[in-house]
Amino acid sequence: MFRGIARLQSHFGGFISHSKVCSRHQQYRGALKYSTASTERKRFYQDVSISQGEGGLFEVNLDKRKLKTPNGQLFTVPNEALAIAVATEWEAQKDTIKFYTMHLTTLCNTALDNPTQRNKDQMISAALKFLETDTICYRVDEPPGLVELQKNEWDPVLHWIEDRYNVTIGSSSSILGPEIPEETNDTFRQHLSSYTLWSLTGLEFVISQLKSLVLSLALIDRHLSVDQAVLLSRLEEEYQIQHWGNVEWAHDYDMYELRARAAAGALFVHLSSESSTVKRKLMQD
């Protein structure tokens, strides 16, 4: 095997070394642009407050200045809870502003600026594309312990969503995955079309984190808590950790990041879609 690799290398030697140089160069450039050091800015404000502007939208103020999106628009959110959560994120920054810990702010910016310029239909299609390769639809044949674990943990969620939306999804251990009927897609498309652009932004974020439409909908529909959804999403990894041990700087690091992102996305969907019900309840009191 090693000999094979060596031969391959001598054969494509020039190409490989060239591509390596290229990728390292790109990595370096990427690092300059996205490295943690350069994306952190000094905290340039003292206090954070919120205010209600025109149209009932809430704004976030840093000292006396209004927060703006990266595109230069005024940063506005539809309800108080979201504004407070965003303000808390800005307050949480100590000496430097660490944008990679401010998931709700990022999601609001994405929803406001819509940098990919997509409409709702395109976003729904993008979300539904994950169903074809949904994590919990793809099962393993071995080892037996993991097969059992996937069956016991994933099947209940799959049954739940099939009952809840009255659809067929199924699971498969073949590389092609299960055959998902067209009606299933139609049902989900219809359901998702009731979401606003903001909720879809949040939902898409959760789906891309958990790598599963089923788990994301279970989280948004409050069938699962964030911890449960993240655990189910990382089921194979957790199984391997039981065998080989846990490494804090890789496994725990990933898990906390995933939890934070999934929680932010779910909260964003709830807060941006349910402002009316919350308002009504406050007035009754």
Next chain:
Amino acid sequence: MASLSSPLRVCRGILKELRAIQGQSYKQSLAYNYVIDQFRKNKVTGERYCRAQQEAHHASLTYLCLLASTRNHLALHNLYHGKGERSPEEVAGLVGLRVPTQPGGKGWEK
């Protein structure tokens, strides 16, 4: 949903996280007042099944998870990833080795 911990514990968890973020003056913050307010308003008054209360509970649990995970993630990030490249001495130390010091003796005398 039965597995969720009690609202009081979640509330205290969120307040603890807020204190970790804002220090001693956390009681004057927007989030503190809002959280206290929400928990008071959503208190259970009877044994009745209440959908809105469960929604609030799930949201509070999600928010607690967001705050706690962000804090833990940042702590791990600062511990393991936030410092750039390690020096050769540090790398050797990771696996319990030491970089050899400059040998003295023959050939090194001045």
